Amino acid sequence: MSEKRREKGDRVGVLAYKPIAMGDRKLELRSSHIVLGFSAAAVFSCAILFSHYVSVESVFMLIAFNFLFVSLTFPLNGSLAAKVLLLSAGNIIGVLWVFLSSMFVHAVADYFGAAFNALYLILGPFVNLVWIVTFFSLSLTVLASAKNRDRD
Amino acid sequence: MIIEILEASFLVLTGLMIAYLVRHYIFTLAVLKDAGKKKEAAILENRVHVLSVSILIPAFNEEMVIGRLLQRMCELTYPADRLQILVVDDASTDGTGEIAEEFSRLHGQIEVLHRSEAEGRRGKASALNAGLNIVKGEIVLCFDADYYPQRDIVEQLSKVFEDPRVGAVQGRVTVLNEPENIVTRLVALERIGGYRIDQQARDRLRLIPQFGGTVGGFRTDLLKSLGGWDESMLAEDTDLTFRVYLSGYKIRYSNEAECYEEAVESWRAYWKQRYRWARGHMQCAFKHLFQVLKSENLRFRERVDALFLLNVYFMPVFVLFSWIISIPLFLLGPPPWLSLGWAAGIFSIYSFVGNFAPFFEVGIGAYLDGRTRAHWLVSLLVFAFLYNIPICTKALVDLFISKVAGRRSVLWDKTIHSGNGNSYIANQNKIPKRY
Numbered sequence: 001m002s003e004k005r006r007e008k009g010d011r012v013g014v015l016a017y018k019p020i021a022m023g024d025r026k027l028e029l030r031s032s033h034i035v036l037g038f039s040a041a042a043v044f045s046c047a048i049l050f051s052h053y054v055s056v057e058s059v060f061m062l063i064a065f066n067f068l069f070v071s072l073t074f075p076l077n078g079s080l081a082a083k084v085l086l087l088s089a090g091n092i093i094g095v096l097w098v099f100l101s102s103m104f105v106h107a108v109a110d111y112f113g114a115a116f117n118a119l120y121l122i123l124g125p126f127v128n129l130v131w132i133v134t135f136f137s138l139s140l141t142v143l144a145s146a147k148n149r150d151r152d
Numbered sequence: 153m154i155i156e157i158l159e160a161s162f163l164v165l166t167g168l169m170i171a172y173l174v175r176h177y178i179f180t181l182a183v184l185k186d187a188g189k190k191k192e193a194a195i196l197e198n199r200v201h202v203l204s205v206s207i208l209i210p211a212f213n214e215e216m217v218i219g220r221l222l223q224r225m226c227e228l229t230y231p232a233d234r235l236q237i238l239v240v241d242d243a244s245t246d247g248t249g250e251i252a253e254e255f256s257r258l259h260g261q262i263e264v265l266h267r268s269e270a271e272g273r274r275g276k277a278s279a280l281n282a283g284l285n286i287v288k289g290e291i292v293l294c295f296d297a298d299y300y301p302q303r304d305i306v307e308q309l310s311k312v313f314e315d316p317r318v319g320a321v322q323g324r325v326t327v328l329n330e331p332e333n334i335v336t337r338l339v340a341l342e343r344i345g346g347y348r349i350d351q352q353a354r355d356r357l358r359l360i361p362q363f364g365g366t367v368g369g370f371r372t373d374l375l376k377s378l379g380g381w382d383e384s385m386l387a388e389d390t391d392l393t394f395r396v397y398l399s400g401y402k403i404r405y406s407n408e409a410e411c412y413e414e415a416v417e418s419w420r421a422y423w424k425q426r427y428r429w430a431r432g433h434m435q436c437a438f439k440h441l442f443q444v445l446k447s448e449n450l451r452f453r454e455r456v457d458a459l460f461l462l463n464v465y466f467m468p469v470f471v472l473f474s475w476i477i478s479i480p481l482f483l484l485g486p487p488p489w490l491s492l493g494w495a496a497g498i499f500s501i502y503s504f505v506g507n508f509a510p511f512f513e514v515g516i517g518a519y520l521d522g523r524t525r526a527h528w529l530v531s532l533l534v535f536a537f538l539y540n541i542p543i544c545t546k547a548l549v550d551l552f553i554s555k556v557a558g559r560r561s562v563l564w565d566k567t568i569h570s571g572n573g574n575s576y577i578a579n580q581n582k583i584p585k586r587y
Contacts, residue, residue, distance in 0.1 A: 141527050144519055
């Protein structure tokens with residue numbers, strides 16, 4: 001058994017004796033964070049809505065991202081600055097992603113015709129998943145680390 | 153005409169998918185809202201009456217894992233005089249029966265029921281029913297042989313029965329052999345989403361927490377009055393969940409009652425296990441759907457949740473179906489609402505909310521568990537999602553064929569447990585070597 005595995009094994013075994021084996025992170029729900037988060041999301045959404053560089057469908061996507069991201073990560077532990085920074089980074093990555101992917105789709109659709117559009121209809125969600133879920137999991141990791149720093 | 157039918161089907165399927173995604177979202181928010189609250193401890197001394205509890209352990213060829221569970225059963229903190237542990241040896245051909253007998257000789261609370269070849273090997277439900285006939289406790293709990301509970305699990309599970317409306321309880325399942333490989337790691341993530349968020353939210357919102365077949369139990373009287381486990385069902389646990397609700401009782405989920413399981417370690421074993429769950433769940437949907445909808449014992453919100461719960465394994469099939477019909481719909485002449493821009497708009501919202509929903513549920517569950525490293529694998533769950541599409545589709549097709557052909561639909565396929573999980577237990581040196 002490798003050292004890493006032994007370490008994990010010990011952790012699970014020791015924890016198995018405790019009433020709450022997997023740990024139970026306590027949240028300090030701060031309504032001010034949530035209110036400010038939604039305000040920031042509204043600002044980002046308006047900026048995207050009135051920009052001429054993002055297509056209609058991408059506007060919907062990014063607005064949905066903003067409000068989902070705020071409702072799920074702003075109640076978590078961590079500083080407001082870190083959360084707003086993550087939200088901003090998410091918007092920048094999102095805009096870049098949809099900009100590049102739409103150029104790619106138009107270029108390929110011109111070459112292959114309507115058949116590619118149909119294919120993209122199915123593949124699109126999976127392509128989007130690459131950045132959305134990855135960014136979300138990265139944000140959780142950052143916020144979890146911030147909490148550990150606060151505790152230390 | 154064909155295009156109109158395709159359009160309508162497409163819209164209905166998309167609506168269904170979005171409904172499920174909203175449900176994931178509501179569940180996650182409900183658990184987040186609850187995460188700051190203090191948990192109530194399960195202190196036995198505070199109870200007026202300490203319930204007598206029988207623990208059923210059905211086992212067929214489980215010699216690699218049964219020893220560690222029985223060792224754990226001897227370490228439980230619940231008063232031994234209020235505990236009966238009954239191993240149902242389902243005509244095992246390996247050393248399962250002998251191991252159980254050895255524990256029984258050393259510990260008075262452990263009993264063994266040996267089933268002959270003529271009686272046994274008819275599946276888990278049959279073994280449990282055999283055990284149910286001889287249990288003495290007011291509460292009957294069930295554990296699979298590959299499980300490993302925390303020491304005060306009986307206190308945690310039995311505390312919910314102080315409420316007379318509660319007929320059954322379900323505890324939390326976590327994966328013991330998580331570091332083994334990518335399959336066990338993904339199963340662990342699915343478990344986090346399923347228990348830490350889904351089950352807990354359903355309990356918190358007073359919907360329908362599901363009895364999962366193990367790490368849970370019932371009032372013995374209620375279970376006997378319901379006729380025990382239905383041996384004709386592949387998902388006898390889901391079937392019993394709905395029978396409990398239809399009889400007017402509730403099921404509670406206890407997140408504090410944790411138990412480790414040895415997860416499947418290969419994609420092949422994953423396929424077999426999920427196929428059985430999918431087919432059994434679909435069988436339950438056909439059996440209970442209309443009864444649930446017209447039952448007066450269920451509140452409106454419970455009926456809605458039951459509808460979602462019973463149909464959950466149809467969703468991967470619906471996703472596949474919606475993909476298939478979207479292509480001819482697009483190529484044959486897209487309707488005005490399905491021009492590329494708007495179609496992409498609708499799909500983008502769906503893909504955003506859609507792909508995000510189950511993943512954020514798992515992510516938030518891992519966060520609340522303090523599992524920082526587990527977040528990194530959340531994106532890989534997409535492979536499990538894709539893998540479930542052919543599994544559920546095959547389950548539905550096979551169920552349909554068996555109905556049409558009039559064949560018996562119960563084909564019990566036992567999950568093989570390797571015992572690799574033993575190496576993750578800190579007190580493994582206490583488990584006798586031969587086990």
